[in-house]
Amino acid sequence: MHNSKSAWFKLITFVIVFIMINYALTFAFVPKGNNTRMTMREMYSKKENIDVAFVGASLSERDINPYTMDKELGLKTFDYAFPSQMFVGTYYSLKELFNYQKPKLVILTAEQNNFTSKAEKSLVYLSTAPYMNSFFNEVQYYFASSAQDGSYLDRLFPWRGYHVDSIQNLIKNIYGKLTPTYINYPEAGQVEALANNKSGYIGKGAVKVNPTDSKGTINYDNVKGSHDIRNISDIQKMDVDYLKKISDLCKANNCELILLTTPAPVYQVLRVKNYFDFNNEIAKIAKNLNIEYYDYNLIKPELFKSKEDYFSDAEHLNSKGAEAFSESLANFLKLRQNGEDMNKYFYKPEEYNTAENYVSITWFSFTKKDSKIALTADSIHGTKVTPEYQFVLTDLQNGKEQIIRNYDKSPTFVFDSTTYKKYKIRVNAKTAGSNDNNNVRYYEEDISK
Numbered sequence: 457m458h459n460s461k462s463a464w465f466k467l468i469t470f471v472i473v474f475i476m477i478n479y480a481l482t483f484a485f486v487p488k489g490n491n492t493r494m495t496m497r498e499m500y501s502k503k504e505n506i507d508v509a510f511v512g513a514s515l516s517e518r519d520i521n522p523y524t525m526d527k528e529l530g531l532k533t534f535d536y537a538f539p540s541q542m543f544v545g546t547y548y549s550l551k552e553l554f555n556y557q558k559p560k561l562v563i564l565t566a567e568q569n570n571f572t573s574k575a576e577k578s579l580v581y582l583s584t585a586p587y588m589n590s591f592f593n594e595v596q597y598y599f600a601s602s603a604q605d606g607s608y609l610d611r612l613f614p615w616r617g618y619h620v621d622s623i624q625n626l627i628k629n630i631y632g633k634l635t636p637t638y639i640n641y642p643e644a645g646q647v648e649a650l651a652n653n654k655s656g657y658i659g660k661g662a663v664k665v666n667p668t669d670s671k672g673t674i675n676y677d678n679v680k681g682s683h684d685i686r687n688i689s690d691i692q693k694m695d696v697d698y699l700k701k702i703s704d705l706c707k708a709n710n711c712e713l714i715l716l717t718t719p720a721p722v723y724q725v726l727r728v729k730n731y732f733d734f735n736n737e738i739a740k741i742a743k744n745l746n747i748e749y750y751d752y753n754l755i756k757p758e759l760f761k762s763k764e765d766y767f768s769d770a771e772h773l774n775s776k777g778a779e780a781f782s783e784s785l786a787n788f789l790k791l792r793q794n795g796e797d798m799n800k801y802f803y804k805p806e807e808y809n810t811a812e813n814y815v816s817i818t819w820f821s822f823t824k825k826d827s828k829i830a831l832t833a834d835s836i837h838g839t840k841v842t843p844e845y846q847f848v849l850t851d852l853q854n855g856k857e858q859i860i861r862n863y864d865k866s867p868t869f870v871f872d873s874t875t876y877k878k879y880k881i882r883v884n885a886k887t888a889g890s891n892d893n894n895n896v897r898y899y900e901e902d903i904s905k
Contacts (some may be wrong), residue, residue: 535661
């Protein structure tokens with residue numbers, strides 16, 4: 457009996473010491489929480505109920521300005537969203553939200569990858585779960601997300617793969633976690649001060665991307681493009697099951713749920729040859745779950761006119777685009793609330809494809825055989841556009857440019873590079889017959905390496 461008690465005492469002591477060591481290593485080496493921690497702590501501290509919550513991943517975080525939504529709707533809104541989060545993470549994050557808030561409406565932003573994802577990255581869990589107040593939700597989330605990819609240890613011992621990279625940063629990290637402004641966030645005035653930021657985190661779960669920053673607006677030239685096919689067969693039952701869980705959770709909390717695809721750059725939509733077929737399948741899934749689904753890429757200009765300078769990258773809006781989109785979405789929600797048939801505000805896919813009557817991006821591929829270089833241009837454009845391509849060579853030894861083939865509808869061209877040592881090739885693309893130089897796209901690459 458004595459030996460049994462001693463063994464249990466040693467085991468319990470070992471477990472306690474083990475947990476303490478893991479906690480100490482996590483505290484020291486794992487970077488201090490950033491936007492996700494601030495978002496969760498703001499949600500917990502809310503004295504007024506959140507009326508509308510925008511959930512999901514970075515599409516909500518960056519594309520929707522909750523301050524604009526508050527003003528336009530006359531309601532309390534909040535971006536309760538976490539970068540790269542899949543439906544499994546959204547489900548457990550929402551369980552946490554409903555413990556503290558009773559939103560009347562949840563808008564879940566999603567893209568096609570949300571339905572084909574086989575696992576949520578462990579970093580998504582590590583940046584969110586540790587800040588949940590409910591240990592029960594955190595543990596459930598741990599087992600559910602770890603089961604998707606088997607990375608139980610990565611989530612249990614985060615310092616193994618998610619850590620600061622130098623002694624200097626280690627000291628800064630420990631010091632940063634001990635400062636009162638970090639420990640007590642959000643203190644009075646902290647969120648209000650963030651709201652004035654032109655870029656970065658602005659409070660209420662939202663992130664701004666300043667259009668004038670170096671990466672604040674897409675440069676549609678020199679984008680290496682590609683065509684893609686999204687296989688409907690790649691839709692994961694697990695993702696659909698978690699979407700159903702999200703729907704059931706909202707219903708249990710007397711909350712409406714809308715599934716929303718936010719605007720994307722034209723080329724990002726058109727490069728997926730069956731983009732709308734795939735989204736039609738999403739619509740069927742949503743309908744079977746009694747969820748309203750809207751693809752804002754099909755919205756008519758009377759409600760929202762997407763512009764090229766609205767985007768910071770291939771997926772997200774910058775602050776200029778987010779402001780315009782938020783105003784439009786608020787108007788959309790008001791029309792919906794008034795009983796309007798919202799389907800009349802959306803194009804059919806074929807109408808979208810024909811409406812984009814210009815070349816969005818262009819690029820080329822090449823093959824070499826001795827001194828012969830075979831170039832093949834390609835581009836993304838609307839279905840009624842016939843592109844034409846021009847090839848320009850720049851001699852990198854003297855900087856001289858010369859047109860090696862003028863505009864032609866043929867995308868292929870072969871030239872002899874014998875007389876050149878270092879050079880780059882540029883393809884210009886435009887709508888055939890157009891004289892508008894403002895609608896010329898280009899791609900340039902050094903292929904002499």
